[in-house]
Amino acid sequence: LIQPEYFKFASSTAAGLVIVGKRLDDCSRLQLIHKNPYWAFAKTSQIFAPSIKQSGSISQKAHISESARIGANTTIYPNVVVDDHARVGDHCVLYPGTYIGRHASIGNSTVLRANVVIEHDCKIGERVLIHAGTVIGSDGFGFAPGEHDIAKIPQVGNVVVGDDVEIGAGSTIDRAAMGETRIGQGCKLDSSVHVAHNVHIGDHSMVCGGAHIAGSAKLGRWNILAGASNVTNHVTTAERVTIGAMAGVTKSLKESGEYMGFPAVPMREWRRQIASVRRLESLFERVRKLEQLKELKDKE
Amino acid sequence: LIQPEYFKFASSTAAGLVIVGKRLDDCSRLQLIHKNPYWAFAKTSQIFAPSIKQSGSISQKAHISESARIGANTTIYPNVVVDDHARVGDHCVLYPGTYIGRHASIGNSTVLRANVVIEHDCKIGERVLIHAGTVIGSDGFGFAPGEHDIAKIPQVGNVVVGDDVEIGAGSTIDRAAMGETRIGQGCKLDSSVHVAHNVHIGDHSMVCGGAHIAGSAKLGRWNILAGASNVTNHVTTAERVTIGAMAGVTKSLKESGEYMGFPAVPMREWRRQIASVRRLESLFERVRKLEQLKELKDKE
């Protein structure tokens, strides 16, 4: 019960339990009171969510390198390939078509859904969930244009994904040129997100669908990037920065708060800009009138 | 023959057939007359398009669960995995690397190209074509930020794709938190499109490449979303709404018509906004002149 318009149903609901931010007097049902009722709802829902029973065994149709190590009670579906010297933890689930590259490591209780690719040397934390078709550790976009060709800068770094991270489907996280591309602990990334090489995303940040983070950007903790937003390369952001939908950050943001537009500015400034642009035609008209007056006066 | 500049060739063409909107007098060739010649061209082309002969059989290298049901005359390539209790209709084609999750169902005559993923419980209609690498039914982006972590809201709904839908390559359509994410009958989605959880797209809508539709948006029938456009969460649109390239819809649109810009406004309004912004520098100059005049007058 987060939105006030639902409060009126509290007295008549047939629900066994209502989750509220403050105790409701006018409600005879069991009340779960938490200052953050949405979060409490999420936690409660998790108890009731169906979980799929896994076999805990390795399919005969999977291809596991002899030098790879697989933990206890890990389920591996058909058509999974685990390459040389890769390590997969305990209680993991690897769905069909996933590929784990050489020397990559997957922490305990991590789930990779169908056709996920973890490239060589990348490190995935514990209790991570990566959705279908996502690619971790593809080469970063490092090139030096010359006179007659464009030379590739070898991408010899990797990607490190922290514990308790979730990454949506069809996303791409590129490996670092040198060092690490880093997805902080507890981050949640949506589907169709692109994270370029050497980006660091601070712990507990959220990145919504279609967002793109360009090379070497460093985001603070608890950032939120709304849908289809964009962060330019080498930019840094403070803690608790929120970037609005379709906004594009072109300069480092040293203050927490909400930003919007392209180039992104503080939300209040953007609102004023938009309001001004919408009234702009009338301003032309007003200036025209002043000019006409001037002409009239000149003639007098 | 849609564009008038081609009409002059009608008298001299060697083509066996011309497709026209109105009967051409100056043309001795066979004329196919249809008020919508582009649509008639498409329908005619389909007759001549090459179709690949399929084996109608199931590869020994596919992995079909014993509890799954496969229809008659369906072709299944190597490395396909059909999970427990999934159902695949008659005359389907499943290309290599496709994965059909538990209890998912695929209608008759549907084609899934290589590495497509249909997650558990999703329902795909008849005569649907889904291009390579697309993921249907990945978890929606439902999270409740708390003080110390971000809690996942279990995504227990599914995706329902109507009959005669086509979806491009590398797209992602997320499953509903509860209920359905719904792609209406006859919709056509391009490559690299993202549809978030609980979105409903009305029948016969078209969504172009790189468009993103955020959570719980409800689009009317016959909508067209141009390339890289964006619809914000919880927004609804009327029938026959067209969103221009790179436009972002932030509020519900109750009127049919064309919209453009961010935040999206009716096309005519956007055109005026852009024209005003382009002349804005000159306006500053004009105001400067008026102010100078005032100063002069004040001195007088």
Added chain:
Amino acid sequence: LIQPEYFKFASSTAAGLVIVGKRLDDCSRLQLIHKNPYWAFAKTSQIFAPSIKQSGSISQKAHISESARIGANTTIYPNVVVDDHARVGDHCVLYPGTYIGRHASIGNSTVLRANVVIEHDCKIGERVLIHAGTVIGSDGFGFAPGEHDIAKIPQVGNVVVGDDVEIGAGSTIDRAAMGETRIGQGCKLDSSVHVAHNVHIGDHSMVCGGAHIAGSAKLGRWNILAGASNVTNHVTTAERVTIGAMAGVTKSLKESGEYMGFPAVPMREWRRQIASVRRLESLFERVRKLEQLKELKDKE
């Protein structure tokens, strides 16, 4: 040593070699002098980059059609499918889960990473590198809306990728309706890029992450498209055109140079537009003052 702020370290560095644009007097280390030091750095790095030893053999768990031809010393991982009449050159590497469609051809020394899909009839050049999950040759978005349905225009063309091209992960390049979608020689495309049907990209162009190029656009040589930029359908660009981040090209660009904004304009013009919009609120205030003065005068 490209950036001047690093020059001061030249005298004290312990590096065995410094790469510079001009000879440094104050440096006792070995100097590699090249007018384009960034490019020289890239070329030098390639010498030292680790290369993975490949088996040069075909996995027993791959599925190669009897009518397909595979060159000498080519490595094929498990779960690769090469369909009828496809041709793969010498010294190639096909990672797990790649699918090569009927009559497709792959040039010598080309590497396709995991789960890449090359659809039927597409032609990939020599020394091409395509990252995981990318799809080449999915149907273009060709549809003709009718009264009661939307008719598909069969996409009977293909995609031709030139020599020395690199394409990132999770990208999609659609096949032509008729003729070719063409990626010129030496082009570099990032991850999460979408190229629509019948697009031609000129040689040595770079396309950054999240960019979308709409149908039949023709880009000149040495173009650079920054992150999340967009090119509208049927647009053409000159040589050495650079499109800024999140910019959208809506009209053909006949002059080389940098463009920005939506609709894209020359960079200098865009800078002035943005500056004007930011000062717009103050302009309203100035006009208000002029109007007040007028009113005062009218009262006199």
